[in-house]
Every structure is written in structure tokens, then in C-alpha cells.
Amino acid sequence: MRRIGRTTRGRLWGAVAVALALVWAFPAYWILNGALQPIEALRAPTPSFVPTDLTLDAFGRVLDGEFFASLRLSLSVTLICVALAVVCAFVAAVAISRFRFRGRVSFIIVVLTIQMIPPEALFISQYRMLNDWNLYNTIAGLSLLYVAAVLPFTVWLLRGFVDGVPVELEEAAMVDGCSRFRAFFTITFPLLAPGLIASGVFAFLQAWNEYTLAVVVMEPDNRTLPLWLRGMTTVSNQAIDWPAVMAGSVLVAVPVIVFFMIVQTKMTQGLVSGAVKG
Amino acid sequence: MTDQETARVPLTPTPVTAPDRRRRRRRGGLGGYWLLLPAIAVLLIGEGYPLVRQVIMSFQEFGRAQQFGAPPEWIGLDNYRALFTDSQMWGVVVRSLVFCAVNVALTMVIGTTFALIMLRAPRVPRVVLQVSMLLCWAMPVIAAMTAWQWLFDSRYGLINWTLTNLGLGDFTRHNWLIEPLSFYLVATVIVVWMSVPFVAFTAYAALTQVPEDALEAGQIDGANAWQRWRFIIYPSIRPALTIVLMLQIVWDLRVFAQIHYLQGVGGVPSETHLLGTYIYTLGVGQSEYGMASAFALFVLVLTLVLTARYVHALLKAETV
The missing domain is CATH 1.20.5 (Single alpha-helices involved in coiled-coils or other helix-helix interfaces)
Structure with missing residues (x-):
């Protein structure tokens, strides 16, 4: 019963x-x-809940010069951000995990605090700064802000991974005659691959999706993909080509969803173990 | 960095293995400093210098003369005085606080409910719900905004069509964004929709840690569902929920991307500003750098006060 x-x-x-x-x-x-629908179907008085006449026309309309210009810009900024963030965060994580020196804890506190600063609280002066340095509306300027924005979290993330590899492994190699440098790179470094991938993916997602700073420091003729997508929807209501906008959203979202699925589990587990202990 | 609260999740990674807690660290030498140099340089240029500069700008006047090249004038605390006696600014602050409170409350309640449902549902439906949550969490904020804009569109939107056809009134060509209250309703639907997955996953993970025997003991002692939640489940997931709550508060105070986007496609900006868009309009729109800086510092301090506990908890949880 x-x-x-x-x-x-x-x-x-x-x-x-x-x-x-x-x-x-x-x-x-x-x-x-x-x-996946033709534009006429979307302008009909009754919405079509399933795509009855499947068509890829919308993708054809959306893959124009503007899209590729934005794609190039987004890719450049994203790749610069990922490369610099991973390298800087990696060496910093090694420093705070493997070395003990004065100011180490202060550095960690600063990193954790900076991570909490919202872009809205600094973007006015970042905008002025880039203006003065002639970096306004440039790839270099935007990438600089992105690297600085993702760095705190990537340092914190990688520190956890470096901590997870016992120093004893390296020390054993050193007893066998390896230099400290060589011991680190032959023993510890390969074990850090998952951490490097996770932080790289994190930096990728941030830079690829970022909207706020791109609105502030880029001109309308020089748009990253999110701004390009938004640009298609700000025309007058009658003229919005909804299938094309949706095709654009698919193109922007697919790489993100794929990468996100890869790292998601790791990140959620991390938060909870931190939270429950605190 | 984006409002995509979702991806910017300041979490602590789990150590790959449980290391010896008394790790030996190398002492002495300058090696540590050299390795920190690149990170410190990037943070100083990208965040430190703008911060200092913003503090300075908040004491300066940027008027017409400055647009023609005159150096900014020192005016002491005038920007702050002007700001704190300005009714529009207080309007923005109050609106942001109310918006934040409503959104955080809804997100927390719905997210925790979802987690409880995941816990009780059989395996297959649970995985279906988790995949759906993951999909929504991963969605780039602007891609999601386009979908919602279209759903709420006055002419071709599914929501107007559905409401009209359900006989709930004539919503043909109803514009959802023109009235501030209705604008915030749309923004709330979107923000809550985006934020629920993070809360749901975190709460679910915490719920799976609730000791089974405590629940059984409660059942044997005749505790009903509400009592089990109140005295057994809730206390054990509280630490996780507290941190999520705090992060949600900080995230929902700003929501720049969503508000800026909706303003651009039909909202009335002057009546719908929240903290982020107001700073943007003051600074970038009206070149009132002094006022904008003062206001931004106010937001910064507010954020740091709200998050101090989280930073403290992170430091305590990890053996730094």
C-alpha cells in the first residue's frame, strides 16, 4: 500500500x-x-509552434559582411583575453600556492575583493582612461579591460588546482636530480591540464558574452557579436527580421553552450564545497 | 563582468585530491614576487588605476570649459552634495533596491523549490529538468534577450497572442515596455528566468548533502513535511543559500545588460534607469564625469559592504 x-x-x-x-x-x-522558418510564417496572424516549412534562409541572410566583421572582432578580443588571462593567472597561482612570501595573503584578499567589483562601478573611468591613451574603440583597449576583469577569478580557480597537486611529487623528482623548474614542469604541469582548460573556457565565455564594457568602449561601427545581435533588433518594430535575429542568436549561443557544458559540473561542485564548509 | 551572472560565478574549485593540509611551501627568495608580476601589472592598469582616477574625478567638475580642453576644476565634495540632494538619484536608488529585493526573493524561492522538486522526482524527469536549467544558464545574455523581446513583441509576440486567445482581454498590439511598471515586470521575468538555474543547482547540491539518518529520525518522530524542512533540511542548506543569496543581491542590483537592452528596444530610459544605466547615462551620455564617478563609487562601496561576508567566508573555508 x-x-x-x-x-x-x-x-x-x-x-x-x-x-x-x-x-x-x-x-x-x-x-x-x-x-528555421521563413519570415512570412512569423508574420502570420497565428504563430507556428513547430517549423513546418523548414528553411535555412535566415542563416543565409544573417551571414553577411557585418557578421564576419563582428566575428573577427569578437574572436580577436576573446583569444587575447583567454591567452593573457590563462598565462598571468597560471604563474600567479603557482606563486601563491607554492611560495610563501610577505604580502601573499594580502594579494589573495585583493584578488577576491576585485572579483566583486561590478563593471558599472568602474566603467566611467575606464572609458576616460582608454580615451586618453588612444585605446578607445580598439581591440587592445577592450581586451585589456577583459583580461583585468577575468583575472581574479582565474587566479582563484587555478590556485585550487595547483594546491591539489602534492608538493611531495615534485620533491621526489628533485631528490632524483631534477631541478626545481624541471620537476615542476614534468611532474605538476601535466596534472594541471584540467585546471588550465577550465580557466581558459571561463575566460572565453566571459569575453564572448560580454555586453556592458563593449557598449561603453566600442563605437557602433565596431561591434562585438552581442552588440551586432542587438543592433538587428533596434530598428523599428515592423522591420525586424525575426528569423534572422533568431539565426544570429543560434550562431552566438552554440559555441557558448558547448563550452559551458564542458566545465559546468566542475564549477558547481566547487561552489558548494566552498559554501558548505564556510 | 557581464551581467551574465551565470557564468561569472565566483566559486572555489575543489582541490583535485585532498592534499596534506600542512603543505610545505618554499620560503625566502623573490621567486613568488616575479611570478605575481604579470597579474599585478594587469590588475593595476585595468582596475587599480581607473579606481584611483575615479576617486579623483569624483572631486572634480567637468563642465563646458573642460570640453574645450581646460583642466578639470577641483570642487571638493560638491558632486557628492549635489548627488545626495538630487531626487532623481534617490529615485534610481530606491527603484534599484526594490527591483533587487523582488527579483532576489523570487529567484531564491523558485530556485529552492526547483531543487526540492529535483530531489523528489525520479531519475529521468530530474535529468530532463537539469538539462533544461543548464541550457538556460548557458544561454548568452543577449541571445536570450532577443528571444524575450520577440516573445513580448507588441505585434508578433507570442505572449500578446496567447493572452488574447485565452480571452484575458484584447492584447493586440499591447506594448509591454512603454509603462515603467510593465517594463520592470518584463525585466523581472527575464532576470528571474536567467538566475533560477544557478540557485537551483547550488541548492540541489546542498540538499543532496543533507544527512539521510536525520531525515529518517525526523520521520520516525512524526515530523510533518513542513517541520522536516524547517528543522532539518533548511538548517543544513543554510550556509550554501546564504552565499547564493548574497551573490544574487549583488548581481540583481546592477543588471545593466538587461535594462540597457530593453531601454533600447522600447522602454523610456529616463523613467526606467537602475544603478548601472544611470551611471552610464550620466557619464558617457552627458559627460558628467564627476557626478558619474561619485555615484559609481557609491555603488562600489555598497557592493563591497554587501560582499564582505562572502570574501571572508571564502578565506575562512580555504586554508590560505
């Missing part, structure tokens, strides 16, 4: 879970649905 009661209750919760999943995923479905 009791068993039956339990399974029905489980089924009920299951049904609720699926219903909520559908509601929450709906905007994502709506993007895909819109991207």
Missing part, C-alpha cells in the same frame, strides 16, 4: 519536473523554431 503511494507521488513530482523543464527551456526552443 505504502509502496504504491510512494510511486504515485514520485510520478507526480516527475510530471511537475518535466512541465517546469518545458517552461524554462521554451525561450531556447523559440529561438531555434524561429531561426
Whole structure:
């Protein structure tokens, strides 16, 4: 009797879970649905809930010169940001994990505090600074702000990974005659690969999706992908080409979703173990 | 950096293995300093210098003369005085606080409820819900905004069509963004939708740590569902929820991307500013760098006060 009661209750919760999943995923479905339809279907008085006449026309309309210019800009800024952030954060993480020196704890506190500063609290003076240095509306200027913005978290993330490799492994290699430098690079470094990938992906996601700073320090003729996407929707209501906008959203979102799935588990686990202990 | 709260999750990674807590560290030498140099340089140029400069600018006047090249004039605390006696600024602050409170409350309640549902649902539906949450969490903020803009569109939007066809009134060509209250309703739907997955995943992970025997003991003692939640489950997930709550407060105070986007596609900016967009308009729009800097510092201090506890908890949790 009791068993039956339990399974029905489980089924009920299951049904609720699926219903909520559908509601929450709906905007994502709506993007895909819109991207695959001809524009006439979307302007019909009744919305079409499934793409009946599938077409890739919208993607054709969206893959124009402007898109590729924005793609190039976004890729440049993102790659610079990933490369610099990973290298700087890696050496800094080694320093705070493997060395003990004066000011070490202060550095960690500063890093954690900077991580909390929202871009809105600094972007006016960053905008003025880039103006004065002739870096306004340049790849270099935007990348500089991005590297500085992602660095605190990447340092903190990598520090955890370096801490996770026992020093004893290196010391054993040193006893066998390796130099400290060589011991680190042959023993510890390969074990840090997952950490380097996670922090690189994190920097990628931030730079690729970033909107606020790009609005502030880039001109409208020099847009990263999020601003390009937004540019398509600010024309007058009648003229918005919704299938094209949705196709653009698909193009911007797919790489992000793929990368996000790769690192997600690691990040959530991290927060909880930190939180529960505190 | 973006409002994409989602990805910018300041979490602590789990150490790969449980290391010997009394790790030996190399002492002496300048090696540590050399390795820190690149990171310190980047942070000084990208964040430190702008911060100092912003403090200086907040004591300066940037008027018409400065636009023609005159050096900025020192005016002491005038910017702060002007700011704190300005009713528009207080309007923005109050609106931001209310918006933040409503959004955080909704996000926390819905997110925790989702986590409880995940815990009770059988395996397959649970995974379906988790995949859906993950998809929504991963979605770039502007891509999601386009979908919501279209859903709420006055002419081709699904929401107007649905409401009209359900007989809830005539919503044909109803504009959701023109009225400030309705504008904030749309913004709230979007922000809550985006923020729930993070809360749900964190709360779910914490819920799976709740000791099974405590729950069983409660059941044997005849505790009902509410009592089990109140006296067993809630106390053990509270530390995780507190941190999530604090991060949500900080994130929902600013929400620049969502508000700026909605203002650009139909909202009335002067009536819908929150902290971030107000600083932007003051500074970049009106070249009032002094006032904008003073206000930005106010937001900065507010954020740091709100997050001090989190930073403290992180430091305490990890053996630094």
C-alpha cells in the first residue's frame, strides 16, 4: 500500500519536473523554431509552434559582411583575453600556492575583493582612461579591460588546482636530480591540464558574452557579436527580421553552450564545497 | 563582468585530491614576487588605476570649459552634495533596491523549490529538468534577450497572442515596455528566468548533502513535511543559500545588460534607469564625469559592504 503511494507521488513530482523543464527551456526552443522558418510564417496572424516549412534562409541572410566583421572582432578580443588571462593567472597561482612570501595573503584578499567589483562601478573611468591613451574603440583597449576583469577569478580557480597537486611529487623528482623548474614542469604541469582548460573556457565565455564594457568602449561601427545581435533588433518594430535575429542568436549561443557544458559540473561542485564548509 | 551572472560565478574549485593540509611551501627568495608580476601589472592598469582616477574625478567638475580642453576644476565634495540632494538619484536608488529585493526573493524561492522538486522526482524527469536549467544558464545574455523581446513583441509576440486567445482581454498590439511598471515586470521575468538555474543547482547540491539518518529520525518522530524542512533540511542548506543569496543581491542590483537592452528596444530610459544605466547615462551620455564617478563609487562601496561576508567566508573555508 505504502509502496504504491510512494510511486504515485514520485510520478507526480516527475510530471511537475518535466512541465517546469518545458517552461524554462521554451525561450531556447523559440529561438531555434524561429531561426528555421521563413519570415512570412512569423508574420502570420497565428504563430507556428513547430517549423513546418523548414528553411535555412535566415542563416543565409544573417551571414553577411557585418557578421564576419563582428566575428573577427569578437574572436580577436576573446583569444587575447583567454591567452593573457590563462598565462598571468597560471604563474600567479603557482606563486601563491607554492611560495610563501610577505604580502601573499594580502594579494589573495585583493584578488577576491576585485572579483566583486561590478563593471558599472568602474566603467566611467575606464572609458576616460582608454580615451586618453588612444585605446578607445580598439581591440587592445577592450581586451585589456577583459583580461583585468577575468583575472581574479582565474587566479582563484587555478590556485585550487595547483594546491591539489602534492608538493611531495615534485620533491621526489628533485631528490632524483631534477631541478626545481624541471620537476615542476614534468611532474605538476601535466596534472594541471584540467585546471588550465577550465580557466581558459571561463575566460572565453566571459569575453564572448560580454555586453556592458563593449557598449561603453566600442563605437557602433565596431561591434562585438552581442552588440551586432542587438543592433538587428533596434530598428523599428515592423522591420525586424525575426528569423534572422533568431539565426544570429543560434550562431552566438552554440559555441557558448558547448563550452559551458564542458566545465559546468566542475564549477558547481566547487561552489558548494566552498559554501558548505564556510 | 557581464551581467551574465551565470557564468561569472565566483566559486572555489575543489582541490583535485585532498592534499596534506600542512603543505610545505618554499620560503625566502623573490621567486613568488616575479611570478605575481604579470597579474599585478594587469590588475593595476585595468582596475587599480581607473579606481584611483575615479576617486579623483569624483572631486572634480567637468563642465563646458573642460570640453574645450581646460583642466578639470577641483570642487571638493560638491558632486557628492549635489548627488545626495538630487531626487532623481534617490529615485534610481530606491527603484534599484526594490527591483533587487523582488527579483532576489523570487529567484531564491523558485530556485529552492526547483531543487526540492529535483530531489523528489525520479531519475529521468530530474535529468530532463537539469538539462533544461543548464541550457538556460548557458544561454548568452543577449541571445536570450532577443528571444524575450520577440516573445513580448507588441505585434508578433507570442505572449500578446496567447493572452488574447485565452480571452484575458484584447492584447493586440499591447506594448509591454512603454509603462515603467510593465517594463520592470518584463525585466523581472527575464532576470528571474536567467538566475533560477544557478540557485537551483547550488541548492540541489546542498540538499543532496543533507544527512539521510536525520531525515529518517525526523520521520520516525512524526515530523510533518513542513517541520522536516524547517528543522532539518533548511538548517543544513543554510550556509550554501546564504552565499547564493548574497551573490544574487549583488548581481540583481546592477543588471545593466538587461535594462540597457530593453531601454533600447522600447522602454523610456529616463523613467526606467537602475544603478548601472544611470551611471552610464550620466557619464558617457552627458559627460558628467564627476557626478558619474561619485555615484559609481557609491555603488562600489555598497557592493563591497554587501560582499564582505562572502570574501571572508571564502578565506575562512580555504586554508590560505
